[in-house]
């Protein structure tokens with residue numbers, strides 16, 4: 001039966017990627033909690049530098065060893081080692097890494113977009129939030145981590161592929177957003193059927209081998225639902241602030257609550273709820289019709305003890321206004337303005 005000591009032992013053997021000392025040596029295993037009945041383990045680790053590709057790789061290894069020790073799900077939080085510990089071990093880093101440790105922290109805010117089920121508009125929301133944050137002057141990256149149902153390139157009207165320069169993948173830039181999608185690496189729209197380690201490698205590559213440059217926000221479009229794939233990805237991505245997308249129907253909100261619960265279980269925090277397809281407004285009378293019901297967003301926000309960041313009505317973008325990107329709303333489109341307000345609320349909440 002898995003217990004705290006076993007977790008401390010297996011994780012303690014892994015090395016801090018910058019200091020090349022084991023986490024046991026650096027006192028990097030801050031806390032461990034085990035819920036035996038759910039076979040769930042939460043760990044809090046301290047390493048030399050957080051929110052880096054190296055953290056991502058370590059995160060994969062942590063998930064691997066804890067699962068090998070008998071856990072079914074894992075939540076990981078990282079924090080930075082205190083300066084005294086860094087000073088003590090810096091001699092073990094290479095010259096370049098020591099320099100790197102001195103540089104200002106690569107302080108990216110990870111925001112993941114989740115939903116309880118498919119088709120509620122999670123990818124549309126991811127794309128438009130990313131574009132709106134960029135319009136507000138932020139440096140934004142977008143990872144289409146909906147690995148089996150990637151749609152971001154099509155939604156943004158991206159036709160080119162990323163180029164490789166000096167062994168680094170240069171993301172495609174569109175509307176000021178740097179985009180990486182599984183769709184760039186799969187031929188002829190073939191379905192992707194990997195799980196576990198392969199999935200981890202792909203995600204790792206998205207973080208490690210992509211030349212993101214400096215970023216304020218990295219938006220992750222997660223796979224829908226609360227199944228194994230969504231759980232795998234939740235465990236493998238760095239701890240993030242999560243936005244849960246739902247439609248207004250009470251049942252949809254009920255399902256979305258499970259996605260929120262999964263986020264919390266895997267140590268992500270919840271930033272808020274977006275209610276999509278909230279109503280249809282008649283162009284002729286201005287009357288609102290609540291086609292998919294009412295109240296789901298508010299109810300979900302209450303249940304997750306968070307706030308409703310905004311409500312997005314039904315409506316299509318005007319393609320010609322957005323350079324033929326089928327799902328991007330122009331800045332002056334009413335829905336584009338709503339996205340701008342939500343993006344501003346996210347900036348305020350994350351103080352970026």
Ligand SMILES: Nc1ncnc2c1ncn2[C@@H]1O[C@H](COP(=O)(O)OP(=O)(O)OP(=O)(O)O)[C@@H](O)[C@H]1O
Pocket residue numbers: 115117118119120121122123124125146149151223224276277312313314315316327
């Ligand atoms: N507010 C909206 N008004 C009208 N159509 C919308 C709206 N939001 C999304 N859609 C449309 O609904 C469909 C589903 O949206 P989207 O692909 O973003 O959902 P999803 O939750 O990401 O689905 P999946 O996870 O299954 O890929 C798309 O055709 C999209 O254009």
